[in-house]
Amino acid sequence: MQELDRTVPAPGDWRVELIGVPEKADVHLQLRLESVMEGVLVTGEMDVPVVGSCARCLDPIEDTLRLAVQELYAYAGSTTEATSEEDEVRRIEGDFLDLEPLARDTVVLNLPLAPVCTEDCEGLCVDCGERLNDLPADHSHEIVDPRWAGLAAKFGTPASSSGTPGESTTPEEN
């Protein structure tokens, strides 16, 4: 068994829409390479720094993901190699084990499509565009459409506690 503990710079294409690994960021690999019947079993984990923006409020996100790695690299001529489709199995090319595609797949498949700054992020106010988490709980915009403003003034605000709104106080004809 061989241990591999290495920090490598990230290529620039480890990203999905809203989040990704900055180019040349330090990716830390801690892997065990184990010889098995069919090939070499690679297990371990990788620590990957990611930056992006929250899918709800667009605030910047900075985080480090710890991802589990487990993959078999098949020997040429092994049963696994013979019974698998071309693109289904990773192969050992001579003595060379190309870890980059494995690292890339592990990262890209684990990047969230809708990353959030915090689990309870409520996003943005549709009226003013401020983050709802930064605003008081009773935040609201009482915007009256100008076309209704005349009617609103005519009927007043139905906030009075005395009397029935809209009840006429005009004296009846005797």
Ligand SMILES: [Zn+2]
């Ligand atoms: Zn957010």
Ligand SMILES: [Zn+2]
């Ligand atoms: Zn608002």
